[in-house]
Amino acid sequence: MSRSQITRGARLTQADIAADRSVDARLDAGRPANDGIASARKGSARSDNDQRDDDDCPILHIDMDAFFASCELRSRPDLVGKPVIVGGDGSRGVVTAATYEARRFGIHSAMPMSRAKRLCPQVVVLPPNFALYSEVSAGVMAIFRDVTPLVEPLSLDEAFLDVSGARRRLGPPAVIAEMIRSRVYDEQAITCSVGVASTKFIAKLASTRAKPDGLLVVPADRVVAFLHPLAVGALWGVGDKTEEALQRLGLATVGDVANTPVDTLVRALGQSSGTHLAALAWGRDPRSVQVPEGEKSVGAEETFPRDIDDPEVIRRELLRLSERVAVRLRRQGYVGRTVVLKVRFADFTTITRSRTLRSATDVSHEIYATVRELYEALGLQRARLRLVGVRAEGLLAAADAPRQLLLDEPVAGWREAEQAVDRATARFGRGSVQPARLIDSGVDDGFGGAPVAPRPR
Ligand code: DCP
Ligand code: MG
Numbered sequence: 001m002s003r004s005q006i007t008r009g010a011r012l013t014q015a016d017i018a019a020d021r022s023v024d025a026r027l028d029a030g031r032p033a034n035d036g037i038a039s040a041r042k043g044s045a046r047s048d049n050d051q052r053d054d055d056d057c058p059i060l061h062i063d064m065d066a067f068f069a070s071c072e073l074r075s076r077p078d079l080v081g082k083p084v085i086v087g088g089d090g091s092r093g094v095v096t097a098a099t100y101e102a103r104r105f106g107i108h109s110a111m112p113m114s115r116a117k118r119l120c121p122q123v124v125v126l127p128p129n130f131a132l133y134s135e136v137s138a139g140v141m142a143i144f145r146d147v148t149p150l151v152e153p154l155s156l157d158e159a160f161l162d163v164s165g166a167r168r169r170l171g172p173p174a175v176i177a178e179m180i181r182s183r184v185y186d187e188q189a190i191t192c193s194v195g196v197a198s199t200k201f202i203a204k205l206a207s208t209r210a211k212p213d214g215l216l217v218v219p220a221d222r223v224v225a226f227l228h229p230l231a232v233g234a235l236w237g238v239g240d241k242t243e244e245a246l247q248r249l250g251l252a253t254v255g256d257v258a259n260t261p262v263d264t265l266v267r268a269l270g271q272s273s274g275t276h277l278a279a280l281a282w283g284r285d286p287r288s289v290q291v292p293e294g295e296k297s298v299g300a301e302e303t304f305p306r307d308i309d310d311p312e313v314i315r316r317e318l319l320r321l322s323e324r325v326a327v328r329l330r331r332q333g334y335v336g337r338t339v340v341l342k343v344r345f346a347d348f349t350t351i352t353r354s355r356t357l358r359s360a361t362d363v364s365h366e367i368y369a370t371v372r373e374l375y376e377a378l379g380l381q382r383a384r385l386r387l388v389g390v391r392a393e394g395l396l397a398a399a400d401a402p403r404q405l406l407l408d409e410p411v412a413g414w415r416e417a418e419q420a421v422d423r424a425t426a427r428f429g430r431g432s433v434q435p436a437r438l439i440d441s442g443v444d445d446g447f448g449g450a451p452v453a454p455r456p457r
Pocket of ligand 2: 063064065066067157158
């Protein structure tokens with residue numbers, strides 16, 4: 001049975017998720033939308049079939065609800081539940097954001113403030129505070145990046161995530177979506193809505209449909225039923241002009257567009273728009289989640305409490321950082337193709353050196369061997385260093401990456417050994433198992449001679 005159903009308000013707790021409690025139990029507690037495609041399933045046990053519902057839905061679109069206004073209400077609990085607007089209050093002011101209570105009066109963003117006040121004389125108008133919104137946005141994006149490095153921010157308050165690599169660690173996409181909703185609420189005290197689907201296009205439509213404070217999963221086999229009743233304006237790239245052209249052809253819904261020969265669409269709209277809309281109307285959207293340049297990496301770096309010139313201490317730090325990067329890659333389900341060394345000298349000059357591996361890795365031993373070679377090749381002698389960093393770039397989901405198959409490849413054994421350490425760490429805590437070289441050697445490492453490990457990661 002397929003599920004495509006909105007839940008609002010109720011969020012799973014971290015404990016529920018840790019216990020792998022079914023998302024369906026809470027879905028049933030939520031308010032299912034009667035949108036004709038919902039097939040609300042009663043009972044909380046997930047059958048094997050249901051477990052597969054969101055398996056083909058690794059794309060999340062997450063958007064904060066009434067973002068600027070919600071940020072303001074954090075420090076104004078007295079206004080929660082009331083019509084509130086953020087925007088300029090002058091004679092030419094416009095509405096920037098409006099709470100859902102204000103929207104019930106017909107108020108929406110970009111509306112002249114004077115009109116908004118006529119629609120709702122008791123509305124509370126607050127001036128914008130952009131520094132606050134940036135800060136909350138950074139906190140929210142950090143939560144996303146904790147789940148997966150594949151985050152594509154679209155604006156301060158929305159992003160696409162590809163959670164394919166996070167499933168083994170965190171569970172099915174719908175559970176991950178609920179976990180994110182809980183964390184955003186617990187840590188940032190605002191609500192968000194999430195669409196879970198197999199493509200960006202459908203995920204974005206789903207989050208909009210789920211608003212406010214909701215979650216909507218659209219399994220791949222429900223895409224057409226979800227999409228076809230929508231007005232053509234739902235198709236990406238359909239502005240006023242295209243909408244007029246489609247109307248002239250008598251096409252009002254996405255389903256109408258889907259059932260029109262592509263040639264007809266191409267004649268009316270041109271080659272590119274015509275084929276684009278034909279594909280979208282069937283839910284076909286090949287775009288992957290695009291991480292902004294320079295962000296698709298997992299890295300760790302350390303600034304020494306005082307500048308260090310002892311190569312032995314630096315090597316030890318590189319080993320520790322390689323470990324940290326590898327653990328994070330494995331936790332997030334990724335492997336990296338390129339290993340980057342970063343070195344900052346006492347005078348703040350910074351250099352990076354990188355090497356691309358034959359096959360992508362999440363093994364600290366391999367990362368360390370590479371970063372060590374890069375470090376030795378610099379021939380620094382006793383140059384004083386302020387910071388060193390290790391980074392893995394060119395990330396791929398570990399499940400999709402070709403594995404080194406030869407058992408006598410040294411890396412094969414290391415990977416299993418390091419996964420065993422991950423399991424021990426999960427049970428006994430960080431630092432319970434670590435390379436012998438990271439246990440205090442009596443070498444002055446610039447940290448006051450204290451044992452180097454364990455330190456908080
Ligand atoms: N924003 C803006 N100018 C606009 C629209 C929005 O400055 N014309 C700002 C205010 C919003 C924020 O961007 O709070 C996010 O925009 P959204 O479109 O996501 O709108 P909201 O988050 O306010 O509401 P929703 O719950 O519909 O996402
Ligand atoms: Mg928003």
